[in-house]
Amino acid sequence: MPATKKQLHDQVLAHKQDLVDLCSVLIRIKNQSPLDPQGPGIDFVRAYLAQHGIDSERLVAAAGEEYPVVYARMGSDQGFHVVLNGHVDVVPAGNPDGWDFDPFGGEVRDGKILGRGASDMKCGLAVLLFSMGVLSDAGADLKGDIRLHVVCDEEIAGSGTLWFCENGYADGADAVIVGEPTGHDTIEIGQKGILHLTLTAHGTPGHGSTGNYKGDNAITKLARVLVNVDDLTAVPGHYLPSQERALANSRTIAERTIDHPKVANVIDHCSANVGVIQGGGKINQVPDLASAQIDIRMPYGCRHEDVVAAVDALLAKSGVSGVEAGYEWISEGNYTDDDSVLVTSVKKNIEDVWGEECLPAYQWASSDAAHYRALGCPTIQFGPANNAGIHGYNEDVDVEDVVHAAEIYMLSLCDMLGIE
Known part of the structure; x- marks a missing residue:
């Protein structure tokens, strides 16, 4: 019998320590853009997928041999088509004296995973890889396919994701989830x-x-x-007029995040x-x-x-x-309808797992999500995050956030790919 949605959810919880360990291992890979070689991070992604029976390709994209991409696919041609996108590179850690811990130690302390890239986005990438690994290990019967796009030049405004989009790797995608940091109170559905x-x-x-x-x-x-x-x-x-709800949500999220009277x-x-x-x-x-x-x-x-x-x-x-x-x-401003299957599924699962309201909202920044939206693919960003340390000192993320994100990814993938 193929695995059920409940069984897959249970597997996520049963192997949550493996997920936390995966986050730590990824953080220990020192691949600051543009200071360090990106090959070790790319090689690790491929090795992890292979351990779970998932074939992958290392492809030389527009940025050349120093910034390759990883493509993997599982599932069938017929059905719903999902793309998972993430980047393995991180911004430089800066002055080591500014950190209260080793930025590349991957230490877990007091319920937090510590290190450069913990939020942006080694732990988000871990959730993507872990989710595919659980599905593969369980022999899940996907009514469609999952395509993984991993790049290593995102932090230097690279071209990896654009290359995927320009070369047909996202064609026909019904949903794209970018694992960039958002936290659980919002889903990013549009950008400037x-x-x-x-x-x-x-x-x-x-x-x-x-x-x-x-x-x-x-x-x-x-x-x-x-x-x-x-x-x-x-x-x-x-x-x-159809954007008014998301616009109001966006103002609320901005006011929660940035302390300024006119930040909306x-x-x-x-x-x-x-x-x-x-x-x-x-x-x-x-x-x-x-x-x-x-x-x-x-x-x-x-x-x-x-x-x-x-x-x-x-x-x-x-x-x-x-x-x-x-x-x-x-680039132009871009968005995904907040009533799309992708948004409604992820929102429901966030609220079920966390027991809190989630607000689909627009972002004041920009990212690789724009490339998928330019193809007409419904696209969101959602991933574990503590925003305070992103691109700064003492970056971390809550273990609870990472585990819940994996639950939400699994439940949402099951919804979209016909696993009941």
Whole structure:
């Protein structure tokens, strides 16, 4: 008799220590992007799958031999098609003195798994691998297939997931779950688009000793523009009536997460961060060139012409001439309907396991989920997380969160793949 949904759920709980151990082993693999080789992490993923009878392929994707991807598939051609996506790389740990524990120790202490990548996303990846392993070991009868996409360049804004999407590995997917960190009170169902704005100021060089009277300082000219950059946060998105529920949820999640009286605007308006400033060559010379790179995140329905108009108004308000704007449009705002089978199944299982309300919501950032949504695939992000340590010191995640995430993944996969 094929395994039932209850039996598979019981198997998750019976082997939860194996899951925790898997998290620790993954954290001990030191593969900071771009500092460390990514091969060991990729090789471990393939070895783990092989231990559970799952064939996989190591593929050289767009980023080349140093950043390969792993593809695995289990199940049948007919039925519901699910993609599981995760990344094995982590951001650099930084100064070791900033940590209260070894960032690559994978220690489990006081109900927490400790180390770089615990939340982003070694433990989320462990849940994906563990779920497939349990299904394979049980010989589960899947009414459809599960495709695993693992990349190792996500933390350097890599192209691994885009390559999967461009080369047919997500074709026909009915649901995509990205195991990025969210915590259990939300499912990420939409994200902002990305625009990179470059402001370039042109001036006239001169000797620094007469800089207040002669020459035209490109740096100070640029500065007079940048003091008004927050004006760009007034540019709104444009949402459909069917999105109102998710939009309200998104504001609630933002207010829970970030302590700022106007933080709800980060969901449905543009954000603008001046990330890089360059200018000048010598302290005693009036600079004739300066530039600033600004990361703008655009909400769903934000029109390009609205952003351009806001930048033009910003330049006019600053009262300077000789400043040019350049635009690199990276991605558009994107979302999955909150009443899709994928969202409703995961939401129900989260609430059943945790006994708490879960709010499907839009994210103020962006991720690889956008590539799947561009193909028309319903896509969410859901994974265990303690947000405080992500990309910082003392990253960790609760053991309870990891185990519950595995339960939720298993129950949701059973729902979608016809296991009763």
